[in-house]
Amino acid sequence: MGWRGLTEWGRDLLRIIFPEVCEVCGRSLVKGEQVMCLHCDVSLPRTRVHTDDFNVIHQRLAGSTPIDRAAGMFYYYRESEYARLIHVAKYGSRPVVARRLAEAYARELMPDRFFDGIDVILPVPLHRSKLISRGYNQSQEIAIGLSAVTGIAVGDNLVARRSHSTQTKKNSYSRWVNAQGVYDVDCGDELEGKHVLVVDDVITTGATLLACCEAIHRVAPTARISVLSLAVTHLR
Numbered sequence: 001m002g003w004r005g006l007t008e009w010g011r012d013l014l015r016i017i018f019p020e021v022c023e024v025c026g027r028s029l030v031k032g033e034q035v036m037c038l039h040c041d042v043s044l045p046r047t048r049v050h051t052d053d054f055n056v057i058h059q060r061l062a063g064s065t066p067i068d069r070a071a072g073m074f075y076y077y078r079e080s081e082y083a084r085l086i087h088v089a090k091y092g093s094r095p096v097v098a099r100r101l102a103e104a105y106a107r108e109l110m111p112d113r114f115f116d117g118i119d120v121i122l123p124v125p126l127h128r129s130k131l132i133s134r135g136y137n138q139s140q141e142i143a144i145g146l147s148a149v150t151g152i153a154v155g156d157n158l159v160a161r162r163s164h165s166t167q168t169k170k171n172s173y174s175r176w177v178n179a180q181g182v183y184d185v186d187c188g189d190e191l192e193g194k195h196v197l198v199v200d201d202v203i204t205t206g207a208t209l210l211a212c213c214e215a216i217h218r219v220a221p222t223a224r225i226s227v228l229s230l231a232v233t234h235l236r
């Protein structure tokens, strides 16, 4: 249900019937809070790595394709209560969660000029079959949230040519093999000389993002490539 356009009175009434709750701890949200309560927001395990030239994300994406800037909002532990954020954004039919988190993260990054010079935001695509079963692409929602704050356009050049099997139980090498050949770029000439920001919801091994960046680099070698995700998993 969209609350936009309602009067304050209408919103307050709706809140009584459908109270907005913190997606992390379940507490009712108060005015001004979105997605998370203030308490959960200040305790979010933020990575704060986006100003480092070679950070934990660059390390995971190290390969033949140079990565310019890399940002991730928070560290993700499967057993932590913050895992709920990614779970509801991805599978819980709550695309608005991904969008709101992305907006909040964009506002955090703006003062450090992270988005300066970036021409287009490219979400990691979902294959059609998955898009139909899930109803939305969480990376697209993140891209829309970033765009709403930064004014940078969202592009649809990245495409998924085939569906790849679920990655949750695979090791790093088999994830990389699994992601090869999945992603392709439409109208690659549009990206030549541009600075693109590739966005995904979670970086685990980095195989998915790396495959996307490689696909872009192949067709548009003069493009500068930066990456952003909401969550960065802690590997053990």
Ligand SMILES: [Zn+2]
Pocket: 022, 023, 024, 025, 026, 027, 036, 037, 038, 039, 040, 041
């Ligand atoms: Zn909370």
